[in-house]
Each structure stands twice: as structure tokens, then as C-alpha cells.
Amino acid sequence: MRTKGLLPAQPNQSLIKGILCLQTMIFEARPIGTRELGRRLNLEHTGVNRLMGTLAAIGLAEKTADCKYQAGPGIHILAAQSLQSSRLLACALPYIRTLMDENLLVSLGVLWRKHVCYLFHGDNRNTLENGIGASKPFLAFKSSIGTAILASMDRSMAQRLMLQGPDRLSKDEMNLLNRRVNDTIRNGYSMVTHNPASTTIAVAIGKPAIAGLAFANINLLKIKDKRGYIKRLSGRLSDAVHRIETDLFGT
Amino acid sequence: MRTKGLLPAQPNQSLIKGILCLQTMIFEARPIGTRELGRRLNLEHTGVNRLMGTLAAIGLAEKTADCKYQAGPGIHILAAQSLQSSRLLACALPYIRTLMDENLLVSLGVLWRKHVCYLFHGDNRNTLENGIGASKPFLAFKSSIGTAILASMDRSMAQRLMLQGPDRLSKDEMNLLNRRVNDTIRNGYSMVTHNPASTTIAVAIGKPAIAGLAFANINLLKIKDKRGYIKRLSGRLSDAVHRIETDLFGT
């Protein structure tokens, strides 16, 4: 299986920039103007205007009354096609259903640039379908899923990813992430404690990782044997991850 | 809300072609070579080779051992982002769950070129999550969802769509579709009888339609009051569609 990175002869810059504009617009989840998008991505605004206009012409974007761009009707087609091609959500959902018997939030997410985007985020207080597409992107370096995925990447590549661009991580942030990545590699799962009552653990799916599966909102304050509890939960995650991998990759 | 079609000054042809290549590769659901893709889309193969190489470089495609291209790891990101942006599946699933009490197959699909691509296809013999991404594309002119969506389109645009390219509809096929479209406009739902034991009805979602919701595999042989039954089912579909539209568009 081939990882991304190697450029062909004559890579097509318009396509690279166009897809970046599309994904950034989707990520923002609000109408966004071409100059803002251009500043955001460090692209010249005229070019962005043409790319967004082109995306609008093919239906993936649409213009709002105030001439900003948001996702257009073609996004539903893209969702249908990519969802079926990916198969990740379809494979993972049955295991997510069983994991929800822990009475914890379960999350399935992927890493896009410096954020985790969620395919699923829900618990058994709601029906399974309410968890689909239910969570907004979250900073990867603060996320257990993000940390798990980054920990599975080549170290220098992960470093480069988090340190490039205007939204690069600060020194402190990078040090925090590095510690968590080291722990993740040692433990086989990542752990982020947002506050004493809210801890998240995650396991990466795939090698190289394509996604992460997490238990979220774990309240350790109520748990006597914290280590044993975390060990059990991470074991369940790893088990589910192995099954998902088998379903996806047939290994 | 803006529909697609109007080209900006300087539309970007590389982006248009690149996304077409991406979507066609995904649609094929198998590794595909650049020359085949070029013939398929009537594009020069060198350009396709560069576009596919570029898509591979950004992770949306990957090369197989025999140098063909299939979806790459970036597809999961695209799925997560487009699923959340689209919101269609998330909005529709609760209503799909209730519709499944008819003990019929329920389908949610979108129109891509001349095919319907499915977000959902399942019944209550399986869990809801087994229906996600569960069905392959199907020829739109033979599909009730396709017919419903086409019936909601401007007539000349639908005509042009189905009559262009090497896979254009035959005269007979076009006549059949036109009859069904006329019936759909009159009835408010589309109906396709695949065989006496298998009828599908569908209602378009949105105006202009972004998708269609269907009951499939209806066995009319067992039904005394066929007209009443279809009227009731289509009423349930329309009801669900209105609710989905309200959730999606706030109308």
C-alpha cells in the first residue's frame, strides 16, 4: 500500500490548491470569502476566487447572498461516494455499537492537517445514528485520536506537520505532544486528560494510521483501580481496532 | 441557494478534470489504469496520469502493485469532512429508522452523472448501521431515486445529462425514463417496477433535488389494495422527506 508524498512528473498545482480550498471551506463549516481563504492558505486571492468559482460551477461549492462560499449540493454526492469508498464508518459502526456498552462516549476520527475530524461521536444515551457526523473538528495535539495517529507516523513527518504554517504549534504545545506521543508508543494507546473528570484514550487504526478510535469523557475520579480500568478500556479499543482492520484490510 | 453551472472568469480546467478523475475512480470501486480512465472520460492519458499521480501525492489515491489507481488513505478524511458538511445522512437516519417499520428496504441516494450512489440501503432484518454505504451505484434511469431526482430537474438539463457521452441512453431508454418522469411529476413520487414482486417508489429531497428517499423491493403481488398501499407508502416517504428538508434547510 502506497503512502502519500511522492510527486509525479509535472504535479498539477491547480488540483492540489483546488482540493485544499475545498477541504478548508468544508472544515470551516461556515460561508467563507475568497480573500479570507486566500490569507488562510497563503494563496493569492484572485486564484482562490477562480478556484472557488470553479468548485461552485461543478456543484461542490455554492455562493451565498453575500458572495461567500459554502458547501454546495455536490457535497452530498461526494459524501455518498467517499463514504462507500472509505468503508471505514460502515466497518467500525458495529464495533462502536458494542463499545458503547461501557457507558462512555465513543469517537472515530481522522487527522486533517492539525485537526481531528470525526466520523462518529456519540454514546448510548442517544441512538447510534445520532453520533454520525456529530462532532466538530478538534485540535489534534489536544486530542487522543490526533495523538494516536501522530504517534503512528514517521516522527519527522509528524513534526513537520505540526510545526509548519501560521497555526504551527508553540514550543510548549509541541513538547506536550511529544510527551504524549512517547507515552502512546510505549503504551499502545494514547491518553489525554482534559480535566480530572474527563480523560480520553484512543488507539490508531491501520499502519500507517488512517484513523483513531477513542473512548472519551472517562471520569477517573470515580474509579478505584484507575490503571486497571484504563488497561481494560484500551484493551477493548485495541480489540475493536484489530477487527476493524481485518474487515477493512483483510489482514 | 445557488445551483451549479455558471462558470467564473477563468474556470480552472485542471480542477474540473482532476475532480472528475477522482470521482470516476471512486465510482469504479476497483483499481483503474490511467489509459482506461482517459478513454472513459475522453481525456488524454498523459494528463490523466499526471492528475492521478497528483491525487496520489495528496493521499486521495494510491497506486497498486500493478500501477493502477484506487482510493487512498485521504479518502477517509474526505468521507469524514463531506459527511459532516452534507449532514444529509445524519438528518435522514432517524426517519429511515422509523420507515423501516414497513418491513421494506429503505434507500437514500444521490445522482452522480447517470448513476445513483447510495448513502443508505437497508431494512430491519439488519441493524441500521449495516445499511450505511451498503449498496453499489445503480443506473439512474432504471432507479426510482434517479427518476425522482431527474423529474425535479429542469427538463432540458435532465435530457442533456442522459443523452450526452458514450454511455448516453438509447431512444427506448429515454422514452421509458420520460414516461416515468411524467408520472413522477403527476404523482409526487416515482415508481419503478423491476418485476411484479419488486417495485420501488421514491420521493426527491430538496428543490432542486439533492437526493432521493425510497422504499425498495415492494412485493405488490401480496397486496389487495395496491393503489392504497402505494399511496400510503409514498405518503410516509413524503412526510419523512419534509422532515429531512426541515432539518437540513430550516424551511
Added chain:
DNA sequence: TTCTCATGGTGCTATAGTAGCATCACCATG
């Protein structure tokens, strides 16, 4: 075994498409 044909991929270079500057119309704010 050899030959033929189809494949994916690249170099080269002409050129068409694109990038970016300048400009415009419009809107919001002070």
C-alpha cells in the same frame, strides 16, 4: 521463443491556461 500490443510513466517544448496586478462596484464603519 518471438512478436505484438497495451500499459503506466516521463522528457520535451509549444502553447493554452493560469497567476497576479490593477481596477471596479459594492458594502460596512467611523
Added chain:
DNA sequence: CATGGTGATGCTACTATAGCACCATGAGAA
């Protein structure tokens, strides 16, 4: 009213791209 920001376009220099020619490889047929 002036100012500044916006999205969009025209123009044109220029460069990224398109397409031809070629290569290496593999599969199938004779």
C-alpha cells in the same frame, strides 16, 4: 463623506500544463 475591506474581472506576462514521442514492462498470441 472618507476609508478600508470585500468579491470579481480584464489584461497580459509567463509558466504550468497538454500532448506528442518515446521508453520499459508485462501479457497474450502465434
